Amino acid sequence: MSAKDCGSHGQKRRRFFRRLCAAILVLAFIVLVVVLLVWAILQPNKPRFILQDATVYAFNLSTPNLLTSNFQVTLSARNPNDKIGIYYDRLDVYASYHSQQITLRTAIPPTYQGHKEINVWSPFIYGNEVPVAPYNSVALGQDQASGAVQLTIRIDGRVRWKVGTFISGRYHLYVRCPAYITFGTRTTGVIVGNNAIKYQLVTSCSVNV
Known part of the structure; x- marks a missing residue:
């Protein structure tokens, strides 16, 4: 396998991990926004x-x-x-x-x-x-x-x-x-x-x- 092929595989792996991290961050952001919206709508009061x-x-x-x-x-x-x-x-x-x-x-x-x-x-x-x-x-x-x-x-x-x-x-x-x-x-x-x-x-x- 040539050095060019190894470099191509390495770039693909890096792109994959970047996309995976971005997807996780987006999902976490969506969950946080939903929780905050539900919290704001319900307006919890102290006992x-x-x-x-x-x-x-x-x-x-x-x-x-x-x-x-x-x-x-x-x-x-x-x-x-x-x-x-x-x-x-x-x-x-x-x-x-x-x-x-x-x-x-x-x-x-x-x-x-x-x-x-x-x-x-x-x-x-x-x-x-x-x-x-x-x-x-x-x-x-x-x-x-x-x-x-x-x-x-x-x-x-x-x-x-x-x-x-x-x-x-x-x-x-x-x-x-x-x-x-x-x-x-x-x-x-x-x-x-x-x-x-x-x-x-x-x-x-x-x-x-």
Whole structure:
């Protein structure tokens, strides 16, 4: 075989691979455009969370700067989309005070939420002698003495969107729910057991994805 024939075969192979790569790129571009068009047409909305109530079993601040607390909270999540499902792959619930986490994280089992569906969870969140920053400990003691504490019930997790047979990648989910707890003679809760008080809150939560 002559050098001319080898050069001709080499050029053909290069042209073939260039055409193959171009075809793959065009196909990938078309798929991406279709997905983006479907996404834009469906206009996915974030899930909507509501903190329905909170039952306080313990909330004791001791020296030096240690907090023991035990809550049960009821949270509802609604999928507002009529053509998009939501996979909740991970949801961790905990409480914070002035941006400091004051309880352990409680995991909610992974679940799928269909179109327009509502899920309700009632996890316990607690912490035993959790160290509190000195400045937060002072503020918390003052709030308790005044009879009201503003907490935040937080949910951190990962979600995926389902459109038909297409399932998106994972997205971070951040939910923040204000919880206004009153103590002593100012309490607005209902006694439901020994040293347990239930507060009907029904507050909307901020949701970021």
